[in-house]
Amino acid sequence: MTALPLSLATFTPESAPAVAPDALLGLYRRPSMELVRGSGVRVFDADDHAYLDFTSGIGVNALGYADDGVAQAMQEAALTGLLHTSNLYHTRPAARLAAELARLSSLDRVFFCNSGAEANEGAFKFARRWARELGGAAKHEVLGVRGAFHGRLFATLAATDRPKYRAPFRPLAGGVSVVERDLRTLEHVLDGEAVAALVVEAVQGEGGVRVLDPGYLGEVRELTRARHVALICDEIQCGLGRTGWMFAYQRAGIVPDLVTLAKPLAGGLPMGAVLMTSDIANAIRPGDHGTTFGGGPFVASVALHVLERLADPSLLAHVSETGEWLGEQLAALAARSGRVRAVRGIGFMWGIDVMQPAAETIRRALDAGLLVCSAGEFTVRLLPPLVATRAELSEGLSMLEAALA
Numbered sequence: 001m002t003a004l005p006l007s008l009a010t011f012t013p014e015s016a017p018a019v020a021p022d023a024l025l026g027l028y029r030r031p032s033m034e035l036v037r038g039s040g041v042r043v044f045d046a047d048d049h050a051y052l053d054f055t056s057g058i059g060v061n062a063l064g065y066a067d068d069g070v071a072q073a074m075q076e077a078a079l080t081g082l083l084h085t086s087n088l089y090h091t092r093p094a095a096r097l098a099a100e101l102a103r104l105s106s107l108d109r110v111f112f113c114n115s116g117a118e119a120n121e122g123a124f125k126f127a128r129r130w131a132r133e134l135g136g137a138a139k140h141e142v143l144g145v146r147g148a149f150h151g152r153l154f155a156t157l158a159a160t161d162r163p164k165y166r167a168p169f170r171p172l173a174g175g176v177s178v179v180e181r182d183l184r185t186l187e188h189v190l191d192g193e194a195v196a197a198l199v200v201e202a203v204q205g206e207g208g209v210r211v212l213d214p215g216y217l218g219e220v221r222e223l224t225r226a227r228h229v230a231l232i233c234d235e236i237q238c239g240l241g242r243t244g245w246m247f248a249y250q251r252a253g254i255v256p257d258l259v260t261l262a263k264p265l266a267g268g269l270p271m272g273a274v275l276m277t278s279d280i281a282n283a284i285r286p287g288d289h290g291t292t293f294g295g296g297p298f299v300a301s302v303a304l305h306v307l308e309r310l311a312d313p314s315l316l317a318h319v320s321e322t323g324e325w326l327g328e329q330l331a332a333l334a335a336r337s338g339r340v341r342a343v344r345g346i347g348f349m350w351g352i353d354v355m356q357p358a359a360e361t362i363r364r365a366l367d368a369g370l371l372v373c374s375a376g377e378f379t380v381r382l383l384p385p386l387v388a389t390r391a392e393l394s395e396g397l398s399m400l401e402a403a404l405a
């Protein structure tokens with residue numbers, strides 16, 4: 001057996017002959033460069049050009065690239081030979097990871113799956129199962145709010161407020177829809193007997209990086225509790241440290257009935273999770289839901305390591321303090337440039353409303369050596385790795401400023 005390179009950070013892959021990516025389905029407009037390796041907060045293309053990555057693979061690579069701890073966790077997990085077992089059998093990593101997530105979130109039970117959309121689909125099903133015991137089959141509606149993004153599968157798309165994503169695929173799943181976000185509308189809608197669940201992101205990501213007010217979230221918690229409607233917090237993007245809080249809902253001092261996680265959970269390996277109260281869990285029977293891959297021992301072992309790192313109070317303090325500084329820097333940059341309409345965000349999650357389409361700024365930033373993404377047509381989104389230092393962030397901000405000029 002060939003040993004893994006001792007340090008991933010110094011590893012250079014052998015170059016393979018270039019292949020035109022023509023066989024890939026055309027869902028993305030990708031730039032022409034090809035990424036071949038990563039180290040810290042940087043990725044490198046086939047010509048060894050470095051790019052500072054302020055997308056983190058869309059909020060996934062919280063610990064950056066080539067992290068030694070993640071590499072070691074992968075190596076140890078691989079050496080057991082037990083990459084996958086199916087959920088027909090107990091394995092220790094999934095049990096330990098579930099216990100740790102329950103402890104950190106103040107919830108009770110955990111279901112593992114493989115992606116964000118899959119976690120939300122699971123949460124919708126669990127909420128409906130619970131609601132059916134309370135109010136019969138009539139109590140089944142799942143509601144998302146204005147600006148929401150919950151995934152691209154049929155039910156999650158129906159809870160997502162993006163006409164462009166939805167229109168070509170109608171009819172979407174029944175019994176799932178989007179409502180206005182304001183409290184008066186919500187109160188009115190939740191009074192209906194049919195509502196089983198309301199799903200919200202404490203910080204809306206794809207919807208333009210909108211930080212929901214803690215007071216608003218508190219009211220939403222009260223409204224849903226009083227009407228026996230399950231509150232689902234989608235923490236797939238804003239959760240696990242990105243806001244400086246382990247979970248973004250904790251900023252409002254609330255505990256939801258269900259929480260969904262994915263993006264950073266397993267350090268770049270695909271993994272999702274649904275966390276829930278024992279009330280919800282008690283309504284679920286064996287056979288109600290399932291997954292072949294979810295919570296396998298390899299991915300769960302890596303997630304255990306990632307979770308331990310993300311829950312470290314010193315990392316959360318770094319995100320919180322540096323995030324505040326980052327917000328100040330962005331506000332100053334916006335004032336200097338005169339080409340920014342608004343800056344919104346918290347922690348290491350920021351949106352910048354620009355005057356031309358965001359795609360233009362993203363392309364110019366790439367040319368300057370910085371990867372950023374969009375959150376809607378006119379919003380540039382920054383999701384740097386949580387381990388990024390002020391010096392690295394400053395470097396990226398200079399590139400962003402040049403791209404805006």
Ligand SMILES: *Cc1c(COP(=O)(O)O)cnc(C)c1O
Nearest residue numbers: 115116117149150151205236237
């Ligand atoms: C990315 C995202 C999802 C979907 O996750 P996938 O893994 O792409 O299915 C759902 N909700 C939020 C808030 C997200 O940011």
